[in-house]
Amino acid sequence: MQARRQTLRPQVLQLGDVLSDLQMLMRRLVGEKITLDLHHGRDLWLVKADLNQFEQVIVNLVVNARDAMAGGGRIEIRTRNITTQDCRAFGERVLVPGEYAAIEVEDNGHGIPADLKEKIFEPFFTTKEVGKGTGLGLAMVYGFVNQSGGTVTVYSEVGAGTTFRLYLPRAAETATKMQAGTDVRQRRRSRGDEKILVEEDNP
Numbered sequence: 745m746q747a748r749r750q751t752l753r754p755q756v757l758q759l760g761d762v763l764s765d766l767q768m769l770m771r772r773l774v775g776e777k778i779t780l781d782l783h784h785g786r787d788l789w790l791v792k793a794d795l796n797q798f799e800q801v802i803v804n805l806v807v808n809a810r811d812a813m814a815g816g817g818r819i820e821i822r823t824r825n826i827t828t829q830d831c832r833a834f835g836e837r838v839l840v841p842g843e844y845a846a847i848e849v850e851d852n853g854h855g856i857p858a859d860l861k862e863k864i865f866e867p868f869f870t871t872k873e874v875g876k877g878t879g880l881g882l883a884m885v886y887g888f889v890n891q892s893g894g895t896v897t898v899y900s901e902v903g904a905g906t907t908f909r910l911y912l913p914r915a916a917e918t919a920t921k922m923q924a925g926t927d928v929r930q931r932r933r934s935r936g937d938e939k940i941l942v943e944e945d946n947p
Contacts, residue, residue, distance in 0.1 A: 752794040752891055756915050759791060759798075759823055759845055760784040766799060770806050770821075777816030780806070785824035789845045791912040793892045801888050804881040805849040805908050812853025812906065822848040826911060839895050843914040850907040856900040864898065885910075 763782055774780050802821070809819045824846050831841040856864065865886040885908070889896045893913045900906040 752797060752888070754792045754794055754892070756790050756792055757795060757798065758788065759847060759912075760788050762795065762798060763802065763821060763823065763847075766802060770803070773803070773807060774810045774819060778810055778813055779818045781818070781820045783820065783822045785822070785845075787825070788823050789825050789843065789914040791845045791892075792915040793912055794888070797888045801885045801910070802847070802849070804885055808881060809849060809851035809853060809906070812851055812855075817852045817905075820848070820850045822850070824848075825914075836895070836897055838897065839911060844894065844911040845914060847910045847912070848907055850905060852905040855902040855904055856898070856906055857902055861898060861900060865896075 763784075767780075767782060771780055806819060806821075813819075826844040826846045828841045828843060831839050831844075865882050886896055889910050889912070895911045897909050897911075898906065899909070
């Protein structure tokens with residue numbers, strides 16, 4: 745699959761902290777009819793990724809999940825460590841055995857038909873009504889994860905919901921570098937110059 749390459753500025757990230765910072769925005773995006781729960785894995789490994797792009801990826805997945813539950817529902821975001829043994833046990837053809845920090849975004853919406861699952865990461869492909877989606881959100885997700893050296897998988901059952909799982913490689917970094925990444929995020933927050941592009945099609 746071809747994905748548009750993006751300009752990434754990787755840094756060492758603790759994904760649990762990043763997701764916690766995003767909670768308020770995500771809850772505003774999903775509205776009152778949808779419950780959003782965040783579950784952090786124990787001692788989550790560090791990853792090396794572009795902070796802004798990672799935040800945009802999570803926002804895209806949450807907005808897609810919201811749109812799949814017009815009448816309300818539940819979104820769960822979970823993090824966990826994935827070992828080499830776990831990878832082999834999963835039997836995922838696209839997952840190279842290794843150590844990853846995984847992020848799961850699960851909804852209980854209408855699900856994705858089996859014949860469409862292979863197309864959802866293609867640029868401009870969308871199942872939404874005309875004028876209610878560009879078809880670029882999931883292509884951006886795929887491109888980011890691929891360029892970060894990871895893998896993304898999707899599990900879905902029509903009428904039961906969908907789970908996207910992002911595998912980002914464990915960073916072999918020191919605690920000092922982790923703190924440096926944290927300091928960068930804190931300085932950005934203090935300056936107030938963070939920017940997240942949200943595609944909102946609900947009037």
